[in-house]
Amino acid sequence: MARKPFTVSSEWINYAHGPGAESGHPIATELCEMTDFRNQIKLTKPEHVREVLSVAELYSSDSSVQDDERLWFRLYPNKLIKRARAWLR
Numbered sequence: 001m002a003r004k005p006f007t008v009s010s011e012w013i014n015y016a017h018g019p020g021a022e023s024g025h026p027i028a029t030e031l032c033e034m035t036d037f038r039n040q041i042k043l044t045k046p047e048h049v050r051e052v053l054s055v056a057e058l059y060s061s062d063s064s065v066q067d068d069e070r071l072w073f074r075l076y077p078n079k080l081i082k083r084a085r086a087w088l089r
Contacts, residue, residue: 005042006049006087010035012076016055027051046088053084 013031020028031048034041043049056077 005044006084007040007042008052008080010038010041013041016059049084049087052080056080056084
């Protein structure tokens with residue numbers, strides 16, 4: 001049975017993976033290229049979901065998040081971590 005695609009906000013991908021894409025990280029680049037003109041992207045490759053999980057874990061433990069940053073960007077990584085771990089099982 002095929003699993004459902006993992007959905008993630010395009011805005012999050014651009015925010016969290018954009019720096020990696022700019023520095024030439026191949027999976028970050030692939031993820032950012034998928035976001036054109038979409039609110040959400042659907043991931044089907046485990047390596048993409050693992051990358052999203054890895055970066056979300058970095059952001060969730062980052063104590064340097066500024067108070068003036070949008071609350072959504074501070075809470076969304078925790079949601080992604082839970083969903084990505086479940087999807088990868």
